[in-house]
Amino acid sequence: AQSVTQPDIHITVSEGASLELRCNYSYGATPYLFWYVQSPGQGLQLLLKYFSGDTLVQGIKGFEAEFKRSQSSFNLRKPSVHWSDAAEYFCAVGGSWGYQKVTFGTGTKLQVIP
Amino acid sequence: NAGVTQTPKFQVLKTGQSMTLQCAQDMNHEYMSWYRQDPGMGLRLIHYSVGAGITDQGEVPNGYNVSRSTTEDFPLRLLSAAPSQTSVYFCASSYSDREDGYTFGSGTRLTVV
Numbered sequence: 001a002q003s004v005t006q007p008d009i010h011i012t013v014s015e016g017a018s019l020e021l022r023c024n025y026s027y028g029a030t031p032y033l034f035w036y037v038q039s040p041g042q043g044l045q046l047l048l049k050y051f052s053g054d055t056l057v058q059g060i061k062g063f064e065a066e067f068k069r070s071q072s073s074f075n076l077r078k079p080s081v082h083w084s085d086a087a088e089y090f091c092a093v094g095g096s097w098g099y100q101k102v103t104f105g106t107g108t109k110l111q112v113i114p
Numbered sequence: 115n116a117g118v119t120q121t122p123k124f125q126v127l128k129t130g131q132s133m134t135l136q137c138a139q140d141m142n143h144e145y146m147s148w149y150r151q152d153p154g155m156g157l158r159l160i161h162y163s164v165g166a167g168i169t170d171q172g173e174v175p176n177g178y179n180v181s182r183s184t185t186e187d188f189p190l191r192l193l194s195a196a197p198s199q200t201s202v203y204f205c206a207s208s209y210s211d212r213e214d215g216y217t218f219g220s221g222t223r224l225t226v227v
Binding site for chain 2: 004009034036041042043044045046049090101102103104105106107
């Protein structure tokens with residue numbers, strides 16, 4: 001069965017610092033990978049996705065993620081964090097077989113300090 | 115604005131009551147899903163639909179029913195509410211079954227007392 005692990009429950013960074021959120025997945029074939037962001041009281045918004053091609057993908061709000069098959073990872077990065085990036089971030093994996101039953105990680109809550 | 119609309123935003127039920135959470139999308143998406151979000155557990159799939167008239171169970175379907183009579187609507191029914199169903203419920207839709215990613219509604223916060 002497919003699974004996603006986000007090892008960091010909570011991360012605190014200073015505004016202007018760089019950010020990396022970790023995501024490890026388990027899937028038997030080529031996965032479809034996603035990062036979503038959830039602001040308090042809101043639904044999830046798609047940041048970026050990967051399913052083939054260039055392993056470095058660019059998303060909205062200045063985020064990027066790199067797919068590393070050898071490490072089964074899909075880490076999210078941002079070079080300079082803004083206070084408005086404070087939110088919860090979810091990594092998700094979907095399959096290439098039939099309907100895309102997407103499995104979500106448990107999330108990483110990002111706090112940004114001035 | 116195009117998107118996924120969920121109603122109500124908040125609901126309190128007594129144990130044993132039934133209710134329907136509404137979800138509607140106006141993007142002509144074929145694929146729709148219901149998730150519940152609980153602290154420390156991420157999102158878990160309850161039921162999903164790949165088109166009008168076609169539904170299937172997800173990871174945690176017990177206690178919930180769905181139907182999909184139109185492309186636009188995908189209601190979630192709680193048959194007999196239990197405290198374990200206290201959660202935040204999200205409806206999501208997508209155009210394709212793989213590449214697009216989901217568009218989420220803003221959620222329904224349900225408390226069962």
